[in-house]
Amino acid sequence: SSPYRHEPVEDWYIVGEEIGSGHFAVVKKVVCKRSGTEFAAKFIRKKRASTSRRGARREDIEREISILQELNHVNIIKLYDIFEDKQDVTLILELVSGGELFDFIAERDVLHESEATAFIAQVLEGLAHMHLKNIAHLDLKPENILLTNRAQAVIKLIDFGISRKIEDGKNEIQMLGTPEFVAPEVIAYEPLGLYTDMWAVGVITYILLSGCSPFLGDNKQETFANICAVDFSFDDEFFGNTSDLAKDFIRGLLVKHPGRRASVTDCLSHPWIKPI
């Protein structure tokens, strides 16, 4: 039997509204009956038959859980409990009320660079904690960056469904994140690594400062072509008031050769992030 709790989730939590859904998972707000504390419950549908295409594979569920259990950082969502029944494995996760970073930005017209650096610095802190343990997120995108609340805006990274331990030379992972945010090595089926997350940080920063997506084309093929050609520019219409430091920070990340791309440590000591 699995080490996860086999009692029904409903015995311990009042299950509330759905707040999100993904490939094989639904996320709902739940309230702990004993403490009254709110959590997010991620119900992951298990694959029933090995031939079925529906549902998550056991090893993928167990990988996400073991990665979450290894991480312990203020900018990474916490896993508190795990239930399992015939149909689902359910993760009881820290709930944050601020929702997605990009909804927050969408409600504002312009974001000052100082606010952008405050958000990006926290993304980098969470990533530094992961990269120190050789764990790559591999699906970094605005939907996976949540805010605790609108006031002092602490960010939390979520969704480790395709994150991986990067072992040297053994990370030929055939997977694709979200086209807009994937690095050239993902498209070229070359080894992925911690550096794959850093490309995504470059794309996210570019969007945070301009509201535009650097490589987005009219379709997937066009987007992939733009990424492989590293075809982006700082259009004056959107970057007219952006500092040279900010552009330098982004240029250091949107680099095709993974070995030449800025690491999370490089970024944390970049003058745009760490004013001297």
Ligand SMILES: Cc1ccc2c(c1)c1c3c(c(C)cc1n2CCCN)C(=O)NC3=O
């Ligand atoms: C206030 C709010 C609104 C939407 C939320 C969440 C919280 C949320 C949360 C989580 C996940 C995996 C997805 C979530 N979603 C779904 C959207 C995430 N892309 C989570 O683990 N904690 C959350 O608060």
